Amino acid sequence: MGSAGRGLVLVVEDEAAIAELAAMYLRRDGFGVHVEADGAAALATVRRLKPVAVVLDIGLSGMDGIEICKAMRAAGDWTPVLFVTARDDELDRLLGLEIGADDYLTKPFSPRELAARVRTVLRRASGTPASETFECGGARVDVTSRRAWAGDAEITLTSTEFDLLTYLVRHPGRVLSRDQLLSAVWGYAAAAGTRTVDVHVAQLRAKLGVHSPIRTVRGIGYAADAG
Incomplete structure (x- = not known):
């Protein structure tokens, strides 16, 4: 799917209903959205499409979200990553941050909050025009x-x-x-x-x-x- 004015966000989520809801709200917010349900395919898509941000489910089958983030960071790719996890376990979320994620949300989450969090990590990544x-x-x-x-x-x-x-x-x-x-x-x-x-x-x-x-x-x- 093509990108919109704010850039392309890759949503990696194997629950179709959640992926569709996240994509709908991100598009309303002016982003283009590409959805992947498979971890290995998602990593290939990151390298091919170069999204402005990645919304990444930790609990994917096969190659999980943490492995994808590790592979991105090891390759020098510091695209902002926002983890989504169904696990109510702080250690899982902290592990994600330690390997280079920028933020996380726990399911169930508000799709409006997801869009707001994506805007926030992109604002941080864009820097400031002031010379300081x-x-x-x-x-x-x-x-x-x-x-x-x-x-x-x-x-x-x-x-x-x-x-x-x-x-x-x-x-x-x-x-x-x-x-x-x-x-x-x-x-x-x-x-x-x-x-x-x-x-x-x-x-x-x-x-x-x-x-x-x-x-x-x-x-x-x-x-x-x-x-």
Whole structure:
């Protein structure tokens, strides 16, 4: 199916009714939509059609959503991924975030919320036209090019990781609660759960290594310290 004005979204979902509902609302929102029900076919479609975002069911038969996301990231493809899961298990969702997903929804979900979440991850991935560079401790981000460095080494971040790091280093020394970070970076509050912030901070620290400026403030949240 061809793309519309906002670009093509690939919906990977093996439950036809859910796929049709998601596609209908995404099209109403101005997106083109292509649907795949099979994991291996979906990965081939990502490489062929280069969608602007992927809505990816974790629980596919055969090649599941986590395997697809891992394969995309291993190939250097950082197209925004929004996981959909029927499993009410936090560890499943956190695993998805740790391998490079940008957001997740748990079934049953509102198709309007799905469309809003897709808009949010695309807004984050598109960056900002302002020419800005921020440094804090050993971390540096260039907001214009959406590039980040740990010391002198450039690192690869998901769009969510980049925005979280940028928000922290833009406010050096300021203690930011998990709810503040959810609102500022994800665009919504309690819906994601504050554990999501902890997972992304852990991923940032792993990528920044000894250059990470992020400090945990027990019982509150996080702060980026210059030294």
